[in-house]
Amino acid sequence: MRMPYFLPTCLRKYKKPVIIEVPHFAALRGKEREIVILRSDNGESWKEHTVEATEEVLNEVLHDSFEAEDLNQLEDVSSGRITRIVTQDFPQYFAVVSRVRQEVHAIGPEGGMVSSTVVPQVQAVFPEGALTKKIKVGLQVNLFKPRKGVPLEKL
Incomplete structure (x- = not known):
């Protein structure tokens, strides 16, 4: 398991969805394993972050955040080496882990x-x-x- 990402408490809620792109190097062994995002407000109890972002929401957030020419330079997440976390409500910690599918x-x-x-x-x-x-x-x-x-x- 990777060390959790600590987020300052002043950055907790946003009016629109926010995307965090996290690089990882997990060995997923084809379809045997999957990446899961866990969230925690105290570092002791964790639950799965289950917000499923539609392609429409992702495109809206990306187009609001970047100029058109900059969008072409963004890392391709289909490579499987980047995980996107989409949320409006930030916990104290996020953890990116792999588990058996x-x-x-x-x-x-x-x-x-x-x-x-x-x-x-x-x-x-x-x-x-x-x-x-x-x-x-x-x-x-x-x-x-x-x-x-x-x-x-x-x-």
């Missing part, structure tokens, strides 16, 4: 299924009536290669 779906009394994009054969199936209310279900698959000479039953 997590599939999250809301499943209710009607039942449903969550399957992994890493290994599609891995699924969690909830039959109708198994749940009494709608909940978020997360599924993570952590691939590993067994060490040579070690039988699977010893792992």
Whole structure:
């Protein structure tokens, strides 16, 4: 995990969305891992920063912040080495971390299924009536290669 980015308390709320671009060098191993932004106001309890910025919001913020000729020189985030944090409400800290990719779906009394994009054969199936209310279900698959000479039953 990378050291959290400390933000002074005087910079807490803005009228419009703000973009922070954070470079990272995490080994994402194809689709096995993902970058996640965590936020904290005290450095002890952390929660995921879940603001999903639409392309429209990103373009509006970028066009309000830069001249047209400067926009062409911005780093391309599709390279996968830059993570954008978009927010109007700043916590005390942000942390950029990588984790095993997590599939999250809301499943209710009607039942449903969550399957992994890493290994599609891995699924969690909830039959109708198994749940009494709608909940978020997360599924993570952590691939590993067994060490040579070690039988699977010893792992």
